[in-house]
Amino acid sequence: MSSPQLDKTYDPKAVEARWSQVWQEQGYFHASPTHTGQPYSIVIPPPNVTGSLHVGHALNHSIQDILIRWRRMQGRNVLWLPGTDHAGIATQNVVEKQLMGEGASRESLGRERFIERVWQWKATSGDTIIRQQKRLGESCDWDRLRFTMDEGLSKAVLEVFVRLYEDGLIYRGERLINWCPRCLTALSDIEVEHEDVKGKLYHIRYPLVDDPQTALIVATTRPETMLGDTAVAVHPEDPRYNGLIGKRVRLPLTSRTIPIVGDAILVDREFGTGAVKITPAHDFNDFEAGERHQLPRLPILDHQALLDLDALNTAGVESELSTSIAGLPGSKARPKIEQVLKDRGLLVNVEDHKMAIGKCYRCKTVVEPYLSPQWFVKIKPLAEPAITAVEDGRIRIVPEGWTNNYLGWMREIKDWCISRQIWWGHQIPAWYCTTCNSGLFLSKVPMGTPVTAHAFLTILQGAKPIVARSAPTSCPACNGTSFLRDPDVLDTWFSSALWPFSTLGWPEQTVELKTYYPTSTLVTGLDILFFWVARMIMMGLKFMDEVPFRDVYIHALVRDAEGQKMSKSKGNVIDPLHVMEEFGTDALRFTLASMASPGRDIKLAEERIEGNRNFANKIWNAARFSLMNLDGPRTAVAPADRSFPDRWILSRLNHTIQLVTSELENYRFDRAANALYQFIWHEYCDWYLELIKPTLQNAASPDAPGTRQTLVETLETTMRLLHPFMPFLTEEIWQTLPHQGESIVIQRYPTSDTAWIAPDMEQRFGLLEQTIGLVRASRVLLNYPPGQQITFYVSHNEPQRQRHLEQLQKYLIHLGRGTVDLTPTTTWPTDNLLRLVAEGLSVGIVVTGEVDLNKALDRILKEQSEQTKEIGRLEGKLGNQEFVAKAPPEVITDHQDRLTSLRRDQAMLANSEQQLRAMLGG
RNA sequence: GGGCGGAUAGCUCAGUUGGCAGAGCGCCACCUUUACACGGUGGAUGUCGCAGGUUCGAUCCCUGUUCCGCCUACCA
Numbered sequence: 001m002s003s004p005q006l007d008k009t010y011d012p013k014a015v016e017a018r019w020s021q022v023w024q025e026q027g028y029f030h031a032s033p034t035h036t037g038q039p040y041s042i043v044i045p046p047p048n049v050t051g052s053l054h055v056g057h058a059l060n061h062s063i064q065d066i067l068i069r070w071r072r073m074q075g076r077n078v079l080w081l082p083g084t085d086h087a088g089i090a091t092q093n094v095v096e097k098q099l100m101g102e103g104a105s106r107e108s109l110g111r112e113r114f115i116e117r118v119w120q121w122k123a124t125s126g127d128t129i130i131r132q133q134k135r136l137g138e139s140c141d142w143d144r145l146r147f148t149m150d151e152g153l154s155k156a157v158l159e160v161f162v163r164l165y166e167d168g169l170i171y172r173g174e175r176l177i178n179w180c181p182r183c184l185t186a187l188s189d190i191e192v193e194h195e196d197v198k199g200k201l202y203h204i205r206y207p208l209v210d211d212p213q214t215a216l217i218v219a220t221t222r223p224e225t226m227l228g229d230t231a232v233a234v235h236p237e238d239p240r241y242n243g244l245i246g247k248r249v250r251l252p253l254t255s256r257t258i259p260i261v262g263d264a265i266l267v268d269r270e271f272g273t274g275a276v277k278i279t280p281a282h283d284f285n286d287f288e289a290g291e292r293h294q295l296p297r298l299p300i301l302d303h304q305a306l307l308d309l310d311a312l313n314t315a316g317v318e319s320e321l322s323t324s325i326a327g328l329p330g331s332k333a334r335p336k337i338e339q340v341l342k343d344r345g346l347l348v349n350v351e352d353h354k355m356a357i358g359k360c361y362r363c364k365t366v367v368e369p370y371l372s373p374q375w376f377v378k379i380k381p382l383a384e385p386a387i388t389a390v391e392d393g394r395i396r397i398v399p400e401g402w403t404n405n406y407l408g409w410m411r412e413i414k415d416w417c418i419s420r421q422i423w424w425g426h427q428i429p430a431w432y433c434t435t436c437n438s439g440l441f442l443s444k445v446p447m448g449t450p451v452t453a454h455a456f457l458t459i460l461q462g463a464k465p466i467v468a469r470s471a472p473t474s475c476p477a478c479n480g481t482s483f484l485r486d487p488d489v490l491d492t493w494f495s496s497a498l499w500p501f502s503t504l505g506w507p508e509q510t511v512e513l514k515t516y517y518p519t520s521t522l523v524t525g526l527d528i529l530f531f532w533v534a535r536m537i538m539m540g541l542k543f544m545d546e547v548p549f550r551d552v553y554i555h556a557l558v559r560d561a562e563g564q565k566m567s568k569s570k571g572n573v574i575d576p577l578h579v580m581e582e583f584g585t586d587a588l589r590f591t592l593a594s595m596a597s598p599g600r601d602i603k604l605a606e607e608r609i610e611g612n613r614n615f616a617n618k619i620w621n622a623a624r625f626s627l628m629n630l631d632g633p634r635t636a637v638a639p640a641d642r643s644f645p646d647r648w649i650l651s652r653l654n655h656t657i658q659l660v661t662s663e664l665e666n667y668r669f670d671r672a673a674n675a676l677y678q679f680i681w682h683e684y685c686d687w688y689l690e691l692i693k694p695t696l697q698n699a700a701s702p703d704a705p706g707t708r709q710t711l712v713e714t715l716e717t718t719m720r721l722l723h724p725f726m727p728f729l730t731e732e733i734w735q736t737l738p739h740q741g742e743s744i745v746i747q748r749y750p751t752s753d754t755a756w757i758a759p760d761m762e763q764r765f766g767l768l769e770q771t772i773g774l775v776r777a778s779r780v781l782l783n784y785p786p787g788q789q790i791t792f793y794v795s796h797n798e799p800q801r802q803r804h805l806e807q808l809q810k811y812l813i814h815l816g817r818g819t820v821d822l823t824p825t826t827t828w829p830t831d832n833l834l835r836l837v838a839e840g841l842s843v844g845i846v847v848t849g850e851v852d853l854n855k856a857l858d859r860i861l862k863e864q865s866e867q868t869k870e871i872g873r874l875e876g877k878l879g880n881q882e883f884v885a886k887a888p889p890e891v892i893t894d895h896q897d898r899l900t901s902l903r904r905d906q907a908m909l910a911n912s913e914q915q916l917r918a919m920l921g922g
Numbered sequence: 923g924g925g926c927g928g929a930u931a932g933c934u935c936a937g938u939u940g941g942c943a944g945a946g947c948g949c950c951a952c953c954u955u956u957a958c959a960c961g962g963u964g965g966a967u968g969u970c971g972c973a974g975g976u977u978c979g980a981u982c983c984c985u986g987u988u989c990c991g992c993c994u995a996c997c998a
Contacts, residue, residue: 201998218998270997272997275998278998283998284996405993408925409993409994527993583960595934599926599928600928601991602934605934608947610947611946611947613960617958617960618957620957621958624957670936671936674936685957786953874942880979894942
C-alpha cells in the first residue's frame with residue numbers, strides 16, 4: 001500500500017480555489033428547516049452592495065464562519081444567511097460621480113432613469129464582495145442571498161412603515177435636523193461625526209433700544225448667523241443683566257429689534273459674556289429656546305447652506321450687505337460681516353476657541369442644522385422593551401462591558417429622523433392629495449445655480465399625507481384623484497433594522513422564520529452598535545414580539561501596525577485579498593482569530609500573517625511526515641494499552657479539545673487559536689512526532705501498529721478541531737488521510753474522551769522534557785554538534801521519579817542522542833563531567849575533546865546566584881511570623897518544599913562548580 | 923463636559939477565586955539531524971505607567987494621578 005505524496009511546501013492557492021468550489025457544489029452550506037439538530041443561525045451584517053471586502057469584513061466574517069463551521073460540525077441545524085444592503089447615500093454618491101464624469105446628472109436623467117442606472121451599477125459591481133467572501137471560504141447559504149431592496153425585503157419595509165404609522169410611532173413634522181448641504185439630505189443624529197476644531201469666539205455689541213449708549217455683548221462662534229437672531233438670552237438670576245429682561249436690543253446690520261429673554265437652560269453665566277444670541281433656525285439649542293419663548297424662526301441659509309437673498313430680505317438685513325453676501329457660504333460671508341462690525345465699532349474682540357463641528361459620515365462635509373419637514377420614528381416606546389431585553393438577559397452582549405454603553409444610549413435616545421432627500425432607496429409610502437394640499441408644495445431653484453439644476457421640492461408642514469401599502473385611487477377627503485407621492489426615501493438603516501426577520505420571509509410566516517428566528521448570535525463591530533444592533537432589537541421586539549438574537553458578540557476594530565485607523569486616503573490599508581494571495585486565506589483567518597482579544601483593537605501587521613503562514617506550513621509538513629510513515633499495519637488498541645508517547649499525546653489532545661471548545665463557547669477566539677497553536681506546534685510536532693520516530697522507523701517494533709493508529713487518529717482529530725479556523729488546509733490534509741465521509745466540513749467536531757486522560761503520562765513527560773532540556777543545554781554549552789553521540793548520566797532525588805526515568809530510558813537515548821547511565825549521582829565520574837541540576841534532577845554530560853568550559857562555568861554561576869536570591873526570598877517569607885501564622889497551609893508547605901529542593905540543588909551545583917574549576921585549573 | 927477601555931520583554935499581546943511574570947514575532951549563538959530553513963536547538967531581555975492604601979503577601983483588589991485611544995455631549 002502506498003500513501004499519497006505531498007509537496008514540501010504548502011501552496012494555498014490551488015487548494016483554496018478547488019475546495020471552495022467543491023463545498024458549494026456539494027451544498028454543504030445549504031440550510032433547511034428539515035435538517036435535524038437544534039437550530040443555530042446567524043445573519044451576516046450586510047455590507048454595502050457595491051463595496052469590496054476590507055480587512056474589517058475579513059475579521060467579522062472569519063469569526064462568524066468559525067462559529068458556523070464549529071456549530072455545523074457539532075450537528076446543529078445551521079443557517080448563515082448572507083446578503084448586502086443598498087447603502088442609499090453612499091451608492092447614490094458613487095453613481096452621481098459617474099454621471100458627472102459623463103457630463104450628466106441625476107436631475108438631467110430624472111428619477112426613474114437614475115434609479116435604473118443605479119440598478120445597473122449594482123448589477124455590475126454587486127457581486128464583487130460576494131465573490132470575495134466566497135474566496136474567504138465563508139460557509140454561508142449562498143442560495144439564500146438577500147439584498148435590502150429585494151422584493152420581499154421591500155415588502156417588509158412597507159409593512160413596517162405603515163404599521164408604525166398606524167400605531168402613531170411614525171410622524172411627519174418640521175424640526176431642525178442635521179442636514180448635509182452636499183448630499184442635500186437630512187441625516188440622523190448618529191450619522192454626524194463630531195470633530196474638534198480651532199475656532200474663534202466673536203464678542204459683538206447689541207445696543208439697547210432704550211439706551212443706545214449701552215449694549216449687551218453677546219458671544220458667538222458663527223457671527224454670520226446673527227442675521228437670523230430673534231432674541232438675546234441672559235440668565236434670569238444674573239444680577240448683571242436680569243433687569244434688562246423684557247427690554248429690546250437693536251440687532252446690528254438689520255432693521256430689526258429683538259427681545260431680551262431670561263433663559264436658565266440656555267445660558268451659562270460663566271461662559272463668554274453671559275449673554276447669548278438666539279438663532280432658532282440654525283442651532284439646536286436655540287431652536288429649543290425659541291420654542292420656550294415662542295420666538296419666530298428666521299432661516300437665512302438655504303438647503304445648500306448658502307445665504308439666501310430672499311431670506312435675508314425677510315430678516316430685514318441691510319440691503320447693501322445682503323447683496324454682498326447672498327449666495328455665499330457662511331465661511332465666506334463671515335469675514336465680510338466681521339469687517340462691517342469692526343467698522344462700526346460693534347466688534348468688541350475675537351478670541352481663540354476650541355469647538356466641535358459635525359460632519360457628514362458619508363462625505364465629511366460640515367453639516368448644518370436645517371429647518372425642514374421630515375419623517376420621524378417616535379422612539380421611546382420602542383426603546384423601552386429593547387432596554388428591558390438586555391437588562392433581563394434575554395439578549396447578552398459580549399464582552400459585557402458594552403452593555404452599559406448600550407443601555408446609556410438607549411435611555412437617552414431621541415426620535416429617529418428616517419427621511420432622506422435622495423432617490424436610491426425605499427420611497428416613503430405617503431401620498432398627498434394635490435387638491436387638499438394645494439399651496440403646500442414649494443418648488444424652488446436655488447439662486448446662483450444654472451437653470452438646468454433641478455427644482456428643490458419641499459412639501460410643507462401641514463400637508464396631510466395618506467400612508468398606505470399602495471397608491472390611493474381617490475382622496476378620502478375630497479375624492480380627488482391627483483396625488484403627489486412623497487419624494488423622500490427611507491434611511492438605509494430602517495431596512496437593515498428588519499434584517500433578522502425580513503430575510504427569513506417576514507411578513508409571511510415562513511417555516512424558515514419559525515425555525516431560525518430568533519437568531520443565535522450577532523457578530524459585529526462596535527461602530528454599528530447604535531446604527532444597527534439597537535434598531536434591530538427595537539424592531540424585532542415590535543414586530544416579532546421576540547428578540548432578534550440571543551448573543552451579540554462585539555469585536556474589535558482592525559487598525560494598522562501603528563494603531564492608526566486604516567483608510568484609503570492614508571494609504572495604510574491592508575488589502576485582505578492581497579494578503580490571501582500572498583500568505584493564504586487560512587493564515588489570514590487564523591491571524592485575525594488569534595488577535596481577537598476582547599476590549600482591544602487589533603493592530604495588524606503583515607509579519608503576524610506571515611507567522612501563521614509558517615504555522616500552516618508546519619501543519620502541512622506534520623501531515624506529510626505522517627503520510628510518509630503510515631505504510632504498514634495499524635491496530636486500534638485501548639488507549640491505556642498504548643505506548644507512553646501515544647498515551648501522552650492523547651491526553652494532551654483531549655485537554656486541547658476541552659479547552660478549544662470552552663473558549664469557543666465563551667467567544668474567546670484568541671485563546672482557542674493559541675491553544676491550537678501551542679498544541680500543534682509545541683506538543684504534537686516538537687515532541688510527539690520526535691518521540692515516535694524510532695518506533696515508526698523500525699519495522700520490527702511491536703509498538704508500530706498501535707503508534708501508526710495513534711498518529712492517524714490524533715492528526716485526523718486535530719484537523720477537525722482546527723477546521724473552523726483553517727478550513728482549506730484541514731480539508732486538504734484530511735482528504736489525504738485515511739477517513740470516512742466525503743468532506744471534513746460535515747464531520748463531527750471532536751469531543752472529549754475520558755479514556756484519553758492520563759495525568760501520570762503527562763507527569764512523566766514533564767520529567768522527560770526537563771531532562772532533555774538539560775542535556776540539550778549542556779550540548780550547546782560544550783559546543784557539541786547536534787549529531788554528536790554523547791554519554792550522559794541522569795539521576796533524580798526522588799525514587800519515584802528515578803523509576804520513571806528508568807522507564808523512559810529509550811526515549812532519553814533517542815532524544816538525548818547518545819548513551820545514558822541511570823545510576824545514582826554518587827557513582828558518577830568526578831572528572832570530565834558537566835553537571836546541571838533542576839528540581840532534584842541531575843544531568844551529567846561527559847566532556848570530551850578540547851572544549852572551553854568557561855561558558856558552562858558562567859551558566860552555573862548564574863544559576864547559583866539566581867538560586868541564592870530565591871532561597872533568600874523564601875527564607876525571608878518563612879521566617880516572617882505573620883506569614884506563617886496567616887498564609888494558607890498549602891502555600892506554606894509549597895514554599896517549604898521549594899526551599900528544600902532549592903537547597904539540595906544548590907549543594908549539587910556547588911559540587912558541580914568545584915569540579916568545573918578543577919577541570920579548568922588542571 | 924460625561925462615560926468606557928488600554929498602559930506587562932525591542933514590537934504585538936496573554937495573564938480572575940492575590941502566593942515562583944508568559945506567548946508570538948524580532949534579536950544573539952550554533953545547526954543542511956531525510957516532515958518542515960515558511961525549519962531545529964539553546965540563549966538574552968521586564969522597578970507589570972506613576973503615587974498611595976488594603977493584605978503576611980499586590981501585575982491582579984481600592985483610591986488618586988499621568989499618558990494614549992474610543993464612545994458620547996447643545997456651553998454659545
